[in-house]
Amino acid sequence: MSPTQLQILFVQIGLMLSVAWGMGYLARRLGQPAVLGELLGGILLGPTLLGAFAPQAHALLFPLDKAVATSLDALLKVGMLFFMFAAGLEVNLVHVRRHPRVIALTSLGGGAVPLVLGYAMVALFPGLWGQQSRPDLLALFIGAALSISALPVIARMLMDTRLIDTQIGATVMASAMANDVIGWSLFALILHDLSPGQADSNLAVALALVLGFAALVLGVGRWLLQPLLHQARYFKDWPGGLLTFLAALVVLAAVGAEHAGIHGIFGAFLVGVAFGQDREPDQDQRIHDMIQPFALNFFAPLYFVSVGLKADFSGQFDGPLVLWVFLVACLGKILGGSLGARLGGLSGREALAVGVGLNARGAVEIVLASVALEQRLIDQRIFVALVAMAFATTLISGPLLQRLVAPLRRTNP
Structure with a gap:
């Protein structure tokens, strides 16, 4: 340059x-x-x-x-890896063991209902989406996109409403985690099918590859690398060395994911999930304190500003498409999550609060849409509709949740 x-x-x-x-x-x-x-x-x-x-x-x-755009794009891609690693750190599977029945049913409803509705929306109304070379993959992608929540946004919202340590908060967080892992796995499967030379690959083989890669990363991170970090004295005396070590793992996992025909961000997310299950709270907190400030305050702002730079809301805003995506997204998450929580034993208002909490999309949804646009699975119209949906669901979820939990606070101060 x-x-x-x-x-x-x-x-x-x-x-x-x-x-x-x-x-x-x-x-x-x-x-x-x-x-x-x-x-x-x-x-x-x-x-x-x-x-x-x-x-x-x-x-x-x-x-x-071209040179400037390529350099900026490379920086943003690195930033996306560390943001997804930070998002993976929010996945704490301990919550699942506390209320297994309500979390299992809420996860099922909050994931399956929007997935089915999203798929049906593409399959039943193909004219709404324009000419598509792979309508089956687009339908699966829209379903997966609508089933994913935004863990960082949800965590902040639950903290603001002082629900993070309640049964409602634990149910929302654990169910969102399960939905995100399944949704990202589906998306990884779609990306594998889009990879050059993979278009005619067997679905069972592709699924086995995605699940095998996830099991490998989670297993190595959980059972090999975490004990190594605990026993390596110099990591405790040299925080910078721990940061360098984690950064290398994130990049290597991204390389492995790309080599397997899956997007690199899935590898980074899995590394975050693996290290988010640390049995030693001090070690877990050190990793959060080192990675999250830079990932969330340097890389993430750059990335989300770049999303706004890509989206042309004046030229590519399709009102009917935006409205359909928003309504189906809200209906699927709130209805599915609330129904699952109600069947799990929560009261009607508590179950509705869980559904509303799961409805926040935000940052992670935008990352998903950006990768799909980059892979040419969606066009600018669909990209704008997904970004608008993520923006709107995040905007309305906090105030709605506040209104729903206010009577519960008066009843159970």
Whole structure:
């Protein structure tokens, strides 16, 4: 890269971080997750607003330069790996053992109902989605996308409502974890089928490969690497060495996932899940404290601003498609999660609160949509609809949950 291209790249990174900080701060002041502000910051800088009202300024700040775009894309891909590792750390399977029946039924309802409704929406209304070369894969992807929740957003929402340590909070978190693992596994299977030379591969073989890779990463991380970290004294005396070691694992897992025909972010997510089950709370907390601040405050803001930069809401906004995706997403999660929780023994209001809590999509959904767009599984119209759905469900879930739990607090102070 030339000095001029480097300057453009650095200006873009600085501008994106500045806008992400300002809009994220504003979102938090309004009681919303910072990711919504970061996404709005990208929309502000992107073709939707700056590109439409000040095209010369947009062209000056974000010129069509292949070298600059490639360098920024590489940085964002690395950032995506560490964000997904941080998301995987939120998966704590201990919650499943506390209330197994209600969590099993809630996970089943909160995952299966939106999956079936999403698949049916594509299969029954093909004209809504435009011409598709692989309608079967698109239907499975939409179902998987609607079944996934956003663990980081849900965790923050439950903390804000002081529900994180209650049965409602444990049910929501554990069910969202199960839905996310299954949803990402389905997505990994779809990506494997999209890989060059894999289009005609046997479904059972592809499923076995995805499950085998997941079992390998989880097993090695849980039973080999965690004991190694506990016994290695120099990791305790040298925190930077632990950070370097974890970063190497994340990258190597991503390489393995790519080699298996699965997207690298699935490997990074699995490493996070493996290290999120540490039996030693101090070690688990050290990993959180090292990885999460940088992943969530440097890489994540850059990534979500870039999503806004990609999405052209003015030119690619399809009102009927956005409305359908939003309504089916809400119906599937709230209905399925609430029904499962009710069958599991929770009261009607508690079960509805669980369904509403599961309905928040947010950051993880946007990552999923971005990868699908990159793999050309979806077009810009569908991408915009999924981003809008993630934005809207995150926006409404917090206030609705507050209203639902208020009477419960008065009854059980």
